[in-house]
Amino acid sequence: MLAGKHILLIIGGGIAAFKSLDLIRRLRERGAEVTPVLTRAGTEFVTPLSVSALAGNKVFQELFDLGDEAEMGHIQLSRIADLVVVAPATADLMAKMAQGHADDLASTLLLATDTPVMVAPAMNVRMWEHAATQRNLATLRADATSVVGPNDGDMACGEFGPGRMAEPMEIVGAIEAHFADGPLQGKRVLVTSGPTHEPIDPVRYIANRSSGAQGTAIARALASLGARVVFVTGPADIAPPDGVDVIRVQTAQQMLEAVQTALPVDAAVFAAAVADWRVEGAGDRKLKKSKDGLPSLNFAENPDILKTVARMETGRPLLVVGFAAETDDVLANATAKRTRKGCDWIVANDVSPETGIMGGHENAVTLITDDGPESWVRMGKDAVAVKLAERIAEALGTK
Numbered sequence: 001m002l003a004g005k006h007i008l009l010i011i012g013g014g015i016a017a018f019k020s021l022d023l024i025r026r027l028r029e030r031g032a033e034v035t036p037v038l039t040r041a042g043t044e045f046v047t048p049l050s051v052s053a054l055a056g057n058k059v060f061q062e063l064f065d066l067g068d069e070a071e072m073g074h075i076q077l078s079r080i081a082d083l084v085v086v087a088p089a090t091a092d093l094m095a096k097m098a099q100g101h102a103d104d105l106a107s108t109l110l111l112a113t114d115t116p117v118m119v120a121p122a123m124n125v126r127m128w129e130h131a132a133t134q135r136n137l138a139t140l141r142a143d144a145t146s147v148v149g150p151n152d153g154d155m156a157c158g159e160f161g162p163g164r165m166a167e168p169m170e171i172v173g174a175i176e177a178h179f180a181d182g183p184l185q186g187k188r189v190l191v192t193s194g195p196t197h198e199p200i201d202p203v204r205y206i207a208n209r210s211s212g213a214q215g216t217a218i219a220r221a222l223a224s225l226g227a228r229v230v231f232v233t234g235p236a237d238i239a240p241p242d243g244v245d246v247i248r249v250q251t252a253q254q255m256l257e258a259v260q261t262a263l264p265v266d267a268a269v270f271a272a273a274v275a276d277w278r279v280e281g282a283g284d285r286k287l288k289k290s291k292d293g294l295p296s297l298n299f300a301e302n303p304d305i306l307k308t309v310a311r312m313e314t315g316r317p318l319l320v321v322g323f324a325a326e327t328d329d330v331l332a333n334a335t336a337k338r339t340r341k342g343c344d345w346i347v348a349n350d351v352s353p354e355t356g357i358m359g360g361h362e363n364a365v366t367l368i369t370d371d372g373p374e375s376w377v378r379m380g381k382d383a384v385a386v387k388l389a390e391r392i393a394e395a396l397g398t399k
């Protein structure tokens, strides 16, 4: 429920603006007050009348509207809400935000506000993937802006890929998670999850059997305790939870870069099954069968993301949690790993095929901390996640 929460909703100029009308309805159904702001480009896609009728509030449009300035200055307008939501956040609006422009009402409000900001990007896939947009996104994340979506899918422009605005209910989920009351309220937590895919050539890759189930459950459990979760995921089988900021990657190197843009965080949980090696010189040409014999692959070592973060000299998260999936001497190997990596806790588990844990629904873990090992009974991955999230909340509460 969002009763008593006030959302300043900035609607940018993109075809996805029509979804923002539904978003307004969903927010109001849950008791939120919505003050809408429509950019000039936004009026090309939805009318001020429909926006204000659905919001049950005046729609603000122009910076130099004297009537509005007399009633409410733009500084005041930027501060009335508990959360500013930009949906759709176009490439142009994101660029303005990242650069600190203030040349219209929306960008001025975004620069003047002292309330948290959430963006729901929507744009053509090429625009989304462009280095400039990705740089702006990294800047916004570093400025503590939360990001919901975009999703993969068919786009109005006829292309397919990431760029579709998140659905209204996903944005509502993210907003509810933002306001979720709990012991991790105000804390920012990073979770890595899923496998990585290391290319051999443009069509083949090396992967592993991680489904992403445990990492996803941990991200969900942390968000439900009120944390702002940045979820860096490799190509996993299951969808990321609602209400977390998702960064999708393929390779270990991309995962490290994504983790570095997500810092600083209060706690970091490294549940991803990262490939230890990548194929050196994986090119953009498909390897062909040859009469001269089998191709040989040379491997290069991937960065150890957990170790890199756990050993940071400045800006290290207060709590760094690693996983140790082992098939032999689980406890001894995991204890040694904790020291070698420099993390605070290790969640150790036996992934021998007969346990059915890798890719399954249950997990039997031992948590290794400064106080030594603590074995938990075998339980569902969701229950492991809830228990771990509670322990993280306790630990951050005392730090």
Ligand code: C5P
Pocket: 192, 252, 270, 271, 272, 273, 274, 275, 276, 302, 303, 304, 305, 306, 307, 321, 322, 323, 324, 325, 337
């Ligand atoms: O070294 P190993 O893969 O056994 O360690 C497992 C732990 O280290 C997990 O927490 C995993 O997420 C993390 N890891 C990592 N980067 C790597 C390898 C593992 O973050 N390259």
